[in-house]
Amino acid sequence: MKYRCKICGYIFDEEVEKKKWQEIPDSFVCPMCFVEKKMFAEYKEPETIEVKESKRIFEHAVLFDEKNLGVTKDDAVCIDCGICKTTCLERCGLNFGEDTEKCLTCGQCIMTCPTGALKPRNAKESILEAKKEGKTLICYTSPATRVSIGDAFGYEAGAFLQEELVGALRALGFNYVLDTTFGADLTIMEEATELKNRIENNGTLPMFTSCCPAWVKYAETFYPEILDHISTCKSPIGMQGMIVKEYFTKKMNLDKKNVFTVAITPCTAKKFEIKREEIHGTDAVITVSELAKWLKEEKINVKNVEKSSFDSLLGEGSGGGTIFGNTGGVCEAALRTLYYLLTGNDFNEKTLSFKSVRGYENVKEATIKIKDKEFKVAVVHKMSAAKKIIEDVKNGISPYHFIEIMNCQGGCIGGGGEPKYPEGMEAIVKEKRIASLYQRDESNHVKASYQNPDIKKIYQEFLIEPNSEIAHHYLHTTYKER
Numbered sequence: 001m002k003y004r005c006k007i008c009g010y011i012f013d014e015e016v017e018k019k020k021w022q023e024i025p026d027s028f029v030c031p032m033c034f035v036e037k038k039m040f041a042e043y044k045e046p047e048t049i050e051v052k053e054s055k056r057i058f059e060h061a062v063l064f065d066e067k068n069l070g071v072t073k074d075d076a077v078c079i080d081c082g083i084c085k086t087t088c089l090e091r092c093g094l095n096f097g098e099d100t101e102k103c104l105t106c107g108q109c110i111m112t113c114p115t116g117a118l119k120p121r122n123a124k125e126s127i128l129e130a131k132k133e134g135k136t137l138i139c140y141t142s143p144a145t146r147v148s149i150g151d152a153f154g155y156e157a158g159a160f161l162q163e164e165l166v167g168a169l170r171a172l173g174f175n176y177v178l179d180t181t182f183g184a185d186l187t188i189m190e191e192a193t194e195l196k197n198r199i200e201n202n203g204t205l206p207m208f209t210s211c212c213p214a215w216v217k218y219a220e221t222f223y224p225e226i227l228d229h230i231s232t233c234k235s236p237i238g239m240q241g242m243i244v245k246e247y248f249t250k251k252m253n254l255d256k257k258n259v260f261t262v263a264i265t266p267c268t269a270k271k272f273e274i275k276r277e278e279i280h281g282t283d284a285v286i287t288v289s290e291l292a293k294w295l296k297e298e299k300i301n302v303k304n305v306e307k308s309s310f311d312s313l314l315g316e317g318s319g320g321g322t323i324f325g326n327t328g329g330v331c332e333a334a335l336r337t338l339y340y341l342l343t344g345n346d347f348n349e350k351t352l353s354f355k356s357v358r359g360y361e362n363v364k365e366a367t368i369k370i371k372d373k374e375f376k377v378a379v380v381h382k383m384s385a386a387k388k389i390i391e392d393v394k395n396g397i398s399p400y401h402f403i404e405i406m407n408c409q410g411g412c413i414g415g416g417g418e419p420k421y422p423e424g425m426e427a428i429v430k431e432k433r434i435a436s437l438y439q440r441d442e443s444n445h446v447k448a449s450y451q452n453p454d455i456k457k458i459y460q461e462f463l464i465e466p467n468s469e470i471a472h473h474y475l476h477t478t479y480k481e482r
Contacts, residue, residue: 004043005030006423009116011043029154039422062088062109063100064118069275070105070268071118071416078117084109091409092218093384101482102221104383106214106407107268107287107416111426120268120417123284124294130260130283131173138248139169139262140178140240140314144325144412145288147436148266151419151429152292153302158432160440162316163307168291169264170308171300178248179310180263181317183240184324184333185449186458187211190475191233192337192449193466195402199375204228206378206393206400209330211235213273214407216479218383219390224481226393232476234279236324237263237270241281242474243314247462251313262286266325266415269407278477287417318452319441326434327381327411328357328364331404335368335377336448342370347448358438360410360431363389381406381414410434 003012003021010030014020021040028037060082064073089095091108110118131137149168150159169177195207210216210231219226234242241261249256262284263270270285286294295302310316320333332354339347347354356366357377362385368375378400380386386405392398408414410430421429446452463471 002043002045003040005035006039006041006420012040035154035422060085062103064103065100068100068103068105068121069272070121070270071103071107071110072121074117074119077115079115081114083112083114084118087112089384091382091384092214092407093387104214104217104407105269105272106383108408110268110416111418111420120287120290121271122290123262123271123286124290126284127260127262127286135258135260136176136254137174137260137262138176138178138244139174139264140180140183140237140244141165141169141264142180142237142266142325142412143184143322143437144266144415144418144433145264145291147325147413147433148288148418149292149302151421152289152296155303156432157425157429158434158436160436161302163309164302164305165264166310167305167308168295168300168302171305172294172298174262176248176252176311177308178240178244178314179316180236180240180265181321181324182314182452182454183236183238183243183317184211184321185317185452185455186239186243186475187233187236187324188320188330188333188337188449189455189459189466190239190471191231192334192341194231194233195334195338196341197467199401206398206403207231208393209334209402209404210477211324211330212269212406212408212412213267214269215383215386215405217269217272217482218407220479220482223390223394226390227479227481229393230479232472232478234475234477235270235273236321237265237282237285238273238279238477239475240314241274241279241283243281243458245281246474247458248314260284264288264291266412266418267408268416276477287415289417289419292419314454317454318446318449319444320448321452322444323437323441325412325437326358327406327409328359328379328404329411329437330406331357331377331379331402333449334402335375337450338375339370340448340450342373346451349447357404360427360434362409375402376400377402377404379404381411382409383407413437 060080062084087109146162150161166177208230245256263282274282323329335354357379364379413433
C-alpha cells in the first residue's frame with residue numbers, strides 16, 4: 001500500500017520502506033513538508049496515460065499547454081475529477097473550457113487539485129543557468145511570502161519569518177536580497193498621486209488598482225471598455241524590477257547586463273505579468289511553493305538557517321507597504337498617503353482609521369472623509385464577486401472613487417503559488433496570515449509609504465517626484481484588449 005501527503009504529495013510506499021503504515025508511530029512527520037501523520041491518505045496509482053486516453057481524460061479537467069506561463073499540468077497524475085474547472089468557475093467566475101488563452105494564470109486550481117497534477121510553472125532552472133553563467137543574482141520578496149513560507153516547514157500558520165526567509169535565500173546563493181515592500185511603497189506614491197490628480201482634474205473615476213496581474217488580464221479579456229479606469233501604475237514587482245535594473249545597479253556599481261533578477265512571490269500570475277511587452281526588469285518569478293521545494297532539495301530548513309536582513313538599499317518598506325499582501329491592504333495604504341497629499345499632515349489612527357476596508361468579506365465598502373470631502377471606496381477579493389461592481393463602472397453608475405480588486409480570496413496571501421493548506425483549513429490559514437501582516441504593520445514605526453527614507457531618497461536622486469515624466473517612463477504602463 002501507498003500513502004500520500006495531502007499537502008506536498010510525498011508518497012510513503014510500504015514496499016519501499018519495508019514497513020506497514022500502521023506500524024509507523026503517530027509522531028511521524030512528512031519528510032518533505034513536516035506535517036503530521038494524520039495528513040496522509042491512502043493512495044492508489046492513477047491509470048496509465050494510454051488507458052486514460054481511451055476514456056477522454058480531459059473530459060472534465062481544465063486544459064493547460066505550453067502557452068500558459070503560470071500553471072503546468074502533469075497529465076499522468078491527472079484523474080480528470082473536474083475540481084480544477086469547478087474552482088475556476090467558483091473563484092474566478094470563468095468556464096472557458098478549451099480556450100486556454102483566457103486563463104488568468106492565477107493558480108487557484110493548483111490549490112484545490114487533489115493529486116498534485118497542477119503546479120506553478122517552475123523557473124528554478126533559469127535561475128541556476130544564470131548562476132552558472134556567473135551572473136549576479138538579485139531577488140526580492142513580496143510581503144505575503146514571509147507569512148507563508150513557514151507552512152512548508154512545520155511552523156504554525158501565519159508565522160512571520162522575514163529574517164529566516166532572507167537567510168534561506170542567501171544560502172541558496174542570491175547575492176542580494178531586497179524587499180518588494182519597497183516596490184509596494186513606490187506603487188502607493190505613484191497610485192495615490194494619480195488618484196489625487198484624477199479627483200482634482202476631473203479625470204476618469206472610479207480608479208481601479210493595478211497590482212494584481214490576474215485582475216488586469218481579466219479586465220483586458222472580458223471588460224476592455226473599462227481599461228481607462230485602471231491605474232496606469234505598474235505592480236510592485238513591475239516597479240521593483242525596473243528600479244533594480246536602472247537605479248540599484250548603478251548605486252552598487254553593477255553591470256545590469258550581468259544581473260539576473262528574481263521575484264519571490266505567492267502569485268503564479270506574476271509569471272505571465274513579467275512576460276508582458278510593457279513590463280521589464282524582472283527576469284524570473286518563483287513562487288513560495290517552488291522555493292520551499294528548492295530549499296528542501298538543497299537540505300536548507302528555514303528553522304535552522306542563519307537569520308539575515310535585507311540589503312540596506314531598497315530595504316524594508318513601510319507598514320502600509322507590508323499590508324499590500326492582504327485584501328484591503330492596497331486601499332488602506334493608498335488612503336494613508338492620499339490623506340497626506342491632500343492635507344499635508346500625517347494621518348492619525350486615533351482620529352482617522354481606514355480599518356473599515358479590512359476583513360474577510362468578499363466585498364467591503366467604506367466612506368472616508370478627508371478635510372471636507374467624502375471618498376467612497378470598495379474592496380473586492382475573489383474575481384467571481386467583482387462582476388456587479390465592474391458592470392456598474394462599465395455602465396457609468398458606480399458611486400466609488402477608488403476600487404481595489406484582488407483575484408485571490410484573502411488577497412496575495414491566498415495566491416496560487418502558496419503552500420497548500422491542510423484539508424478544511426483554508427480560511428483559518430488565510431486569516432492567520434492576514435493577522436500576521438497587520439501585526440507587523442502595528443509594530444512598524446514607518447506607517448505610510450511617503451515616510452519611507454528609501455522612497456524619499458529615490459525621488460530626490462532619480463525620480464524627481466511622483467507622476468513626473470521620468471516616473472511615468474519607468475513606473476507606469478499601458479493596457480490592451482486581449
